[in-house]
Amino acid sequence: QLVESGGGLVQAGDSLTLTCTNSGRFFDSYSMGWFRQAPGKEREFVSAISWNSATTYYSDSVKGRFTISRDNAKNTLYLQMSSLKPEDTAVYYCAAEPGRLTPSNRASRYDYWGVGTQVTVSS
Numbered sequence: 751q752l753v754e755s756g757g758g759l760v761q762a763g764d765s766l767t768l769t770c771t772n773s774g775r776f777f778d779s780y781s782m783g784w785f786r787q788a789p790g791k792e793r794e795f796v797s798a799i800s801w802n803s804a805t806t807y808y809s810d811s812v813k814g815r816f817t818i819s820r821d822n823a824k825n826t827l828y829l830q831m832s833s834l835k836p837e838d839t840a841v842y843y844c845a846a847e848p849g850r851l852t853p854s855n856r857a858s859r860y861d862y863w864g865v866g867t868q869v870t871v872s873s
Contacts, residue, residue: 752844757867764834764871770827770844770864778802778822781853783860784829786840786869796842797829798853807855812838834871841866 756768768784783798797818798807806818817830827844845860847853854860 752846752862752864754842754844754864754867757842757869759870759872760834762835762871762873765830765832766834766869767831768829768842768844768867768869770829772825772827772846774825777825779850780846780848780862781851782818782820782827783845783847783853783855784818784827784842785845785857785860786838786842787866788837788840791840793843793857795855795857798847798855799827800853801850805853807853809855831869834869836871836873839869839871841868 751773754770760766778801781800784796785793786796787793795809799818815833819828843866844864846862847860
């Protein structure tokens with residue numbers, strides 16, 4: 751089970767860190783990803799990280815502003831977000847892709863999802 755936290759209402763230019771905690775086992779056997787969905791829009795890829803943190807990916811829209819990381823000892827995934835923009839407003843979901851594979855930017859590759867946490871950025 752994946753549970754996100756850390757969302758909230760912030761102003762443009764602020765920073766926020768999202769956390770995703772896994773209550774199951776074998777967290778270090780999964781690639782992990784962050785996706786987001788804004789009202790009326792499709793769910794979109796934000797960032798992904800391999801099981802050993804060796805590989806990270808970012809969408810062009812967040813590259814240079816967001817940082818993904820994980821702590822396998824704590825079964826926790828993080829997304830540090832800085833220089834937030836109103837267009838970052840969305841529900842943010844963490845997701846797990848089984849297997850020690852190259853992480854994907856495709857939602858269909860992820861088998862387990864959290865319920866999401868709302869991030870709202872005011873201008």
